[in-house]
Amino acid sequence: MDLLTLSRLQFAFTIGFHYLFPPLSIGLGLILVIMEGMYLKTKNPLYQQMTRYWVRIFGLIFALGVATGIVMEFQFGTNWSTYSRYVGDVFGSALAAEGIFAFFLESGFLAILLFGWNRVSPLVHFLSTIMVCLGAHFSAIWIVVANSWQQTPAGHHIVGEGLNARAEIVDFWAMVFNPSSVDRVWHVYMGAWQAGAFFVLSVAAFYLLRKRHAEFAKVSLKIALVVAAAASILQLVSGHESAVGVAKNQPAKLAAFEGHYEESAPAPLYLFGWVSEREERVKFGVAIPGLLSWMIYGDASAPVTGLRSFAPEDRPPVNVVFQTYHAMVAIGFGLIALSWGGLLLWWRKRLFDLRWLLWVFVFSVLGPQAANQLGWISAEVGRQPYIVYNLLRTEDALSKTVTPGEVITSLIMFGLIYLLLFVLFIYLLNEKIQHGPLEDDLTIRRRA
């Protein structure tokens, strides 16, 4: 394989693996704030037990997030150094801001969360939980801003020519609030809240099925269900907003989402299908005519730019984008149905009666994780062949001094390490879940 394919593979693999953890820490962070807040308000020790239990799991997730996150930061320099030279002036400041404003906050206060129960007052502990939650959210802002600039560059100008060309910042706030950042930050947040909420939901449902820690599990499940339902419905709104933004700013990507080839014509919305890139059409598809046009422009006959408006070498790999996008949307709707169905049953006081539903809850943890991965793939592959949309091609962004052999070596290394990490993570997570909440956690001493 050539250097480009290998480097892309390595980046996709390492970021995909890393991205299992940050959404969980963002979502769990929010749930921790809710649980500990309830404890301070009600003084019911059950909430304290819940907080302590989930903090331990949060610590495990955070450690894996950090360990795999350092790789991400260095990879820009190691595998994509031409890209780094090109965008450093713009992109670097967002990355540095993440370190300064988010990462220190999160990792510093996490120490108090994990080890500070006997060292600080309940209020200080709660404030630390809020800080950790904020830190996790801030970190997403800066990373998504940096990534959104790649999707919809703004606030910069290009200096130099040819091989020496690079982007320089002109307007920092225009860079931060580039046309897609706000939509995408919300989209990522809701995906993360879903990841955290369905995770808690899953573990709680498991306990109920096994008839263990019933009180603990019921309360956890209700909290998680409320967050899941809210995040799922808000995700629909933010997903729609994002798609409208993509239509405006990255028409080739939107056309790839829907396999829409006609140069400029009203576009249908496919429920599913298979894109034949050779024949330039969607096969075996079921579509609602005009729905895409209507969703974007509020008019079923409004023309939408299609892939034929772009030279073949400027189009993303369409089928991958189409399939991942549709799978993500389908999962999104599934999660809405599941969480709102759960709320309905709660209202009817039957939430804990249906064993099959509890089993669905147990497996629902996979939903947001899969949707986050799929969404990320469709967003990133949809941007191809550009690494910075319309400015820099991915093939031109590679490191010049790195050889395919070196990338294969590191790819194998990461493959093995991440496999090991994943096995250990699942193993330890399972241990913690089997172990359950501790009796000690109901009554811990704190230095007054």
Next chain:
Amino acid sequence: MFGLDLQTIWFVLIGVLFTGYAILDGFDLGVGALHLLTKTDEERRIFLNSIGPVWDGNEVWLVTAGGALFAAFPEVYATAFSGFYLALMLLLFCLIFRAVAIEFRSKQPMLWWRRMWDVSFSAGSLLAGLVIGIALGNIAIGVPLDVRHEYAGTFLGLFNSYAILVGITTVALFMMHGAIYVVMKTEGALHDKVRGWVNNSIIFFIICYAATTMVTLLYVPHMAEFIKSHPVWFFVPLLNMLAIANIPREIYHGRDWRAFLSSSAAIVFLLALFGIGMYPNLIFSSPVSEFSLTIYNAASSEKTLSIMLIIAALGVPLVLAYTISIYWIFRGKVKLDSSSY
């Protein structure tokens, strides 16, 4: 600011971030390097828990320094990380293994399980220190860069004798620093035992330090040029020597805390010497020194540098405030309890 240009200010600030990293992760890498010398499970747990609440915060200094380097001197970031590709991957490998070892060791009681993670933790820490030192050594002695500032050497070329010497010195420094930290955090028999290690590690470090200084003066003369031509700056190596000399004195008097401050000060002055020697170069090119990356040909635009200065001015005081609070909250000797590793 102070009549300095923005590029120089960022040279100093990046230096401060890497110094922060060296002081903070330096002691926990050092604790890791010494980890296998302990015998019992309880001793090992005390070692781990002495760094328990702070090690991942310490690593954030590296992440932030990396991010700041990317933003302020993208050419250096790109050249160094792509040029030192396999070395960087090795460092990442060590840091990941080490992080995971800390997190996982205590999760199972089996002996083989704990042994395995003890070895990962210790080997990862040692090797990480060595790789960092070797990178510093290469940056100082110079690496072949081409006219486009791309690294033109090989992976094996990074393992020259000077770089390895700096690598070993770095490990020695971290071991000493880590040993002093453990002394500060322990009591009783373990405390007395580690005190003995401190003395040995001081001797080890001073030998390495003297050797590196001699070799640098003889074979890497450009590192000393600035101080030779501006003798006022002799106060930096002088303070460095005083800080190092003060460590055994404080240890002898049982003032662990002041010994730790002294070894932190030694790190500050060592890196200051490194910075003074390099300035205004960031990566020295050898044999063709005209191709060196300097703070001027590698920097981002003035606009970016000033924006970042604002970010730093807002962020750094906050970071310092909560870093200090967290160290304050976790001050005192390590006590194992239910939330320990």
